Amino acid sequence: MFDWKWDFTWEILPRLVYATGNTLIAAGAGYVIAVVLGLMLALAQRTPSRALTFTVREFVEFIRSTPLILQIFFVFYVGPQFGVRLSPWMSGMIAIGLHYACYLSEVYRGGIESVPKGQWEAAIALNMTTAQKYRRVIIPQAIPPALAGMGNYLVGIFKDTPMLSVIGVAELIHTANAIGSENYRFLEPYTMVGIIFLAISLPAAGLIRLFEGYVRRKLGL
Amino acid sequence: MLDKTGFPLEMTGEDTPMVSFRKVRKSYGALTVLDDLDLDVSAGEMVSIIGPSGSGKTTVLRMLMTLERINGGVIYVDGKPLSHMPKGGQLVPANERHLRSRRADIGMCFQHFNLFPHMTALENCMEGPVQVLGLSKAEARDRSEELLEMVGMISKKDQHPSRLSGGQQQRVAIARALAMRPKVMLFDEVTSALDPEVIGEVTNVIRQLVSEHNLTMLMVTHQMGFARDISDRVCFFYGGRIEEQGPPAELFGNPQRERTQQFLSAVREAV
Amino acid sequence: MGLYDFLAQYWPRLLSGAGITVAQFLLAAALGVAISLCMGLMKLSQNALLRGAAVTYIEIFRGTSLVVQLYWIFFVLPLFGLTIEKFTAGYLAVGMNIGAYGAELVRGGILSVPKGQWEAALAINMSPAQRMRRIILPQALVNMLPPWGNLMIELLKGTALVSLISVADLMFEARQINSSTFLSAQVFGAALLIYYVLARFLVTPFMRWLERHMARKLGRT
Numbered sequence: 001m002f003d004w005k006w007d008f009t010w011e012i013l014p015r016l017v018y019a020t021g022n023t024l025i026a027a028g029a030g031y032v033i034a035v036v037l038g039l040m041l042a043l044a045q046r047t048p049s050r051a052l053t054f055t056v057r058e059f060v061e062f063i064r065s066t067p068l069i070l071q072i073f074f075v076f077y078v079g080p081q082f083g084v085r086l087s088p089w090m091s092g093m094i095a096i097g098l099h100y101a102c103y104l105s106e107v108y109r110g111g112i113e114s115v116p117k118g119q120w121e122a123a124i125a126l127n128m129t130t131a132q133k134y135r136r137v138i139i140p141q142a143i144p145p146a147l148a149g150m151g152n153y154l155v156g157i158f159k160d161t162p163m164l165s166v167i168g169v170a171e172l173i174h175t176a177n178a179i180g181s182e183n184y185r186f187l188e189p190y191t192m193v194g195i196i197f198l199a200i201s202l203p204a205a206g207l208i209r210l211f212e213g214y215v216r217r218k219l220g221l
Numbered sequence: 222m223l224d225k226t227g228f229p230l231e232m233t234g235e236d237t238p239m240v241s242f243r244k245v246r247k248s249y250g251a252l253t254v255l256d257d258l259d260l261d262v263s264a265g266e267m268v269s270i271i272g273p274s275g276s277g278k279t280t281v282l283r284m285l286m287t288l289e290r291i292n293g294g295v296i297y298v299d300g301k302p303l304s305h306m307p308k309g310g311q312l313v314p315a316n317e318r319h320l321r322s323r324r325a326d327i328g329m330c331f332q333h334f335n336l337f338p339h340m341t342a343l344e345n346c347m348e349g350p351v352q353v354l355g356l357s358k359a360e361a362r363d364r365s366e367e368l369l370e371m372v373g374m375i376s377k378k379d380q381h382p383s384r385l386s387g388g389q390q391q392r393v394a395i396a397r398a399l400a401m402r403p404k405v406m407l408f409d410e411v412t413s414a415l416d417p418e419v420i421g422e423v424t425n426v427i428r429q430l431v432s433e434h435n436l437t438m439l440m441v442t443h444q445m446g447f448a449r450d451i452s453d454r455v456c457f458f459y460g461g462r463i464e465e466q467g468p469p470a471e472l473f474g475n476p477q478r479e480r481t482q483q484f485l486s487a488v489r490e491a492v
Numbered sequence: 493m494g495l496y497d498f499l500a501q502y503w504p505r506l507l508s509g510a511g512i513t514v515a516q517f518l519l520a521a522a523l524g525v526a527i528s529l530c531m532g533l534m535k536l537s538q539n540a541l542l543r544g545a546a547v548t549y550i551e552i553f554r555g556t557s558l559v560v561q562l563y564w565i566f567f568v569l570p571l572f573g574l575t576i577e578k579f580t581a582g583y584l585a586v587g588m589n590i591g592a593y594g595a596e597l598v599r600g601g602i603l604s605v606p607k608g609q610w611e612a613a614l615a616i617n618m619s620p621a622q623r624m625r626r627i628i629l630p631q632a633l634v635n636m637l638p639p640w641g642n643l644m645i646e647l648l649k650g651t652a653l654v655s656l657i658s659v660a661d662l663m664f665e666a667r668q669i670n671s672s673t674f675l676s677a678q679v680f681g682a683a684l685l686i687y688y689v690l691a692r693f694l695v696t697p698f699m700r701w702l703e704r705h706m707a708r709k710l711g712r713t
Contacts, residue, residue, distance in 0.1 A: 065691035067652035077676035335612035349616035
């Protein structure tokens with residue numbers, strides 16, 4: 001490329017690698033929140049309470065229909081208005097975890113609904129408690145069909161972490177912005193960030209597919 | 222004039238068959254489906270192809286419709302090569318352009334009808350004449366309505382396929398194929414996907430075609446009685462070859478080969 | 493300040509922001525649909541070169557983040573002498589990104605059309621182009637519309653990122669108002685509501701209508 005400076009690229013690489021670490025931590029922590037919270041949101045929609053089901057359903061719809069970046073701002077700025085100060089990391093994790101929890105709750109719901117009715121009846125016939133039914137019978141069978149969706153959203157959350165830069169989380173794009181404005185050079189930092197994203201998300205997508213196949217085989221499906 | 226491998230560039234003369242398979246071979250990998258098939262069908266002849274599944278009988282029709290490429294030999298339609306084209310005195314595998322010009326002579330009806338679901342019965346019939354033959358909409362409509370009338374589907378001409386029964390869909394499919402004015406019609410197990418009580422409405426249309434039109438027809442079927450009634454000739458396929466062929470009365474009445482006898486008695490027991 | 497008073501004062505700016513958001517959405521949607529069709533067909537092509545180009549495009553745009561793509565188009569392309577005005581850069585990035593996801597939907601839709609339809613079209617001697625245009629695409633379109641509904645919501649949310657390059661959309665106006673008033677709950681809350689209304693009461697009903705309309709054309713009811 002015409003103006004590509006290799007020495008500058010090498011110079012900024014350590015900072016970008018460090019920021020990649022932050023990006024991965026953000027994606028990982030956000031995903032853990034999403035996996036747990038998403039399960040709660042999914043189970044909340046299966047309780048006998050129609051009011052609770054309806055409320056959770058509408059909440060999930062609302063979160064899924066509105067931009068994550070706006071939700072990040074909302075969480076970050078609204079707290080202080082009421083005297084709660086949240087750090088950028090904290091707000092970012094809440095926003096991104098909640099956003100993806102809503103997506104994952106839909107994935108779980110699909111998984112649970114794919115378990116045949118006969119399995120519920122068999123669990124009742126064994127006189128299991130509700131918790132036992134879910135833990136021992138339903139959820140193990142709901143996971144394989146949900147795996148593809150869960151994998152997609154893991155990569156999805158990773159690709160959405162750059163939005164955290166707007167509230168000052170020092171992930172990849174935030175670092176690239178800083179490097180760019182310090183040196184008045186944007187070509188190398190932004191291109192490198194793009195390459196780093198590709199270098200992580202493409203193999204990750206492949207690995208997830210392999211893992212999916214492994215779990216399916218393991219469960220004899 | 223002959224190609225250097227011994228195939229004629231063109232077949233001429235009074236008795237040129239309408240369809241001619243010459244040493245046609247078809248294989249999928251190591252599996253040979255058809256082995257050196259030689260089969261001539263005269264103009265206006267109705268030939269039924271019977272045999273156990275996997276004997277290669279459907280493949281014969283699919284190769285003739287150019288849905289399958291062949292691995293050896295040459296197929297001629299109306300004296301001209303279909304699977305190949307002459308180039309510098311030799312026959313070379315046909316390109317898309319040659320296939321398109323030769324395909325115009327052939328029409329086909331499928332086991333699962335394959336009507337276009339986004340078009341009404343009439344639109345299904347008009348699609349080819351308008352898009353491929355370049356007829357005006359009015360001409361194509363007249364032609365299509367006439368054919369739908371013939372197959373007894375004119376009252377349903379504005380229905381989509383999803384609203385029609387299997388037998389009705391198959392009759393529309395026959396009209397659609399005829400609207401292209403082919404010289405050769407292929408029927409690939411056209412009654413196999415139908416409920417027993419509607420098979421008659423489709424076979425009656427084919428009977429009518431045989432008695433009133435001078436079409437050359439090849440039909441793969443499992444209905445032995447029907448094949449016996451309307452065919453000029455029946456070919457029994459076994460293991461990728463024609464095991465036995467002849468007029469229906471002879472083949473069904475006095476089969477010569479042991480495999481033919483076994484197949485026919487097995488079929489009779491099933492009924 | 494209550495939400496009502498807040499809206500009474502700031503509605504013109506929020507409205508003009510929403511207008512830009514809608515404009516970005518429509519332009520990006522048009523571009524995204526065109527790219528999807530193009531890349532989806534190319535990925536199914538017999539020609540290895542076309543197929544390779546499509547795979548590269550799809551993997552690059554799906555493997556990196558929309559924020560990265562947006563910055564790259566807006567900050568890096570000018571270095572190659574290709575300066576794009578921010579409004580254009582905005583919908584260009586969003587449309588190109590959505591196009592990569594849409595290409596997979598187009599491809600899946602085409603593959604979902606039964607093989608018999610290709611064969612029947614060939615049996616009435618249609619050319620390959622006629623088969624695709626007259627027989628396969630109309631059916632593929634109906635099959636792929638439901639996932640396009642979700643993609644359109646993702647597209648609407650994606651437009652919020654154009655605020656990062658200072659396109660004065662709804663997200664941008666909300667940030668501006670926030671930084672001058674610190675009425676964070678009101679302004680971000682109002683913006684969330686507007687996005688929700690756009691998604692739930694305009695985009696989704698339109699896509700549902702389109703699905704019903706196309707299904708009727710197929711004679712399915």
